[in-house]
Amino acid sequence: MNEKKGILSDIFLQPTCEERPDRTTLAALAAISAVAMCVTSCKKEQVGVYELNEVPLVSTAAEKDKIKTNQQFVSILYTNLFQTALSGSETFELDQLFQSVGDLEISKEVLISNFFNQAGVQLPTVEEMNADIETFITDTYKRFFVRLPNEAEKAWVRNFIQSNAYMTPELVYFSFAMSNEYQFY
Numbered sequence: 001m002n003e004k005k006g007i008l009s010d011i012f013l014q015p016t017c018e019e020r021p022d023r024t025t026l027a028a029l030a031a032i033s034a035v036a037m038c039v040t041s042c043k044k045e046q047v048g049v050y051e052l053n054e055v056p057l058v059s060t061a062a063e064k065d066k067i068k069t070n071q072q073f074v075s076i077l078y079t080n081l082f083q084t085a086l087s088g089s090e091t092f093e094l095d096q097l098f099q100s101v102g103d104l105e106i107s108k109e110v111l112i113s114n115f116f117n118q119a120g121v122q123l124p125t126v127e128e129m130n131a132d133i134e135t136f137i138t139d140t141y142k143r144f145f146v147r148l149p150n151e152a153e154k155a156w157v158r159n160f161i162q163s164n165a166y167m168t169p170e171l172v173y174f175s176f177a178m179s180n181e182y183q184f185y
Contacts, residue, residue, distance in 0.1 A: 064184035070098040144176040
């Protein structure tokens with residue numbers, strides 16, 4: 001038994017007095033055995049935990065229940081058409097004009113028409129609109145309603161644009177700005 005096979009074989013092969021391990025070796029062996037038993041011992045089966053990922057939802061028209069004030073309407077419309085903010089004094093002046101006219105709908109129509117006649121309005125061309133109608137519709141919904149269109153809305157607007165040869169982005173934007181949904185936030 002002169003052949004040594006490791007520390008465990010030394011202990012179990014009944015070594016002679018000179019070959020017996022000292023106490024520190026036995027303590028180390030016991031510690032290693034305890035750790036090995038803990039690591040390889042039975043483990044409780046882990047049950048899978050399933051969680052749902054939160055998905056941000058885009059608001060719908062049904063959630064818009066507060067009507068815009070004249071100042072909000074003017075400011076938001078200007079931002080949607082020119083992609084820049086309207087000054088506070090200009091917003092106040094336009095609000096005064098709204099209040100001086102008896103018919104609010106006519107005031108809004110005239111304001112929108114005047115905005116379209118100003119330099120700097122950000123409109124796609126008819127060619128750009130017709131080249132990619134799906135993107136135009138989605139961008140218009142995002143721009144005016146701050147939401148994505150559902151499939152029925154996309155189909156209706158697409159069919160409306162394609163069936164009217166004289167449809168322009170200006171007319172589509174005008175329709176969106178005068179819609180009931182645009183009056184609310």
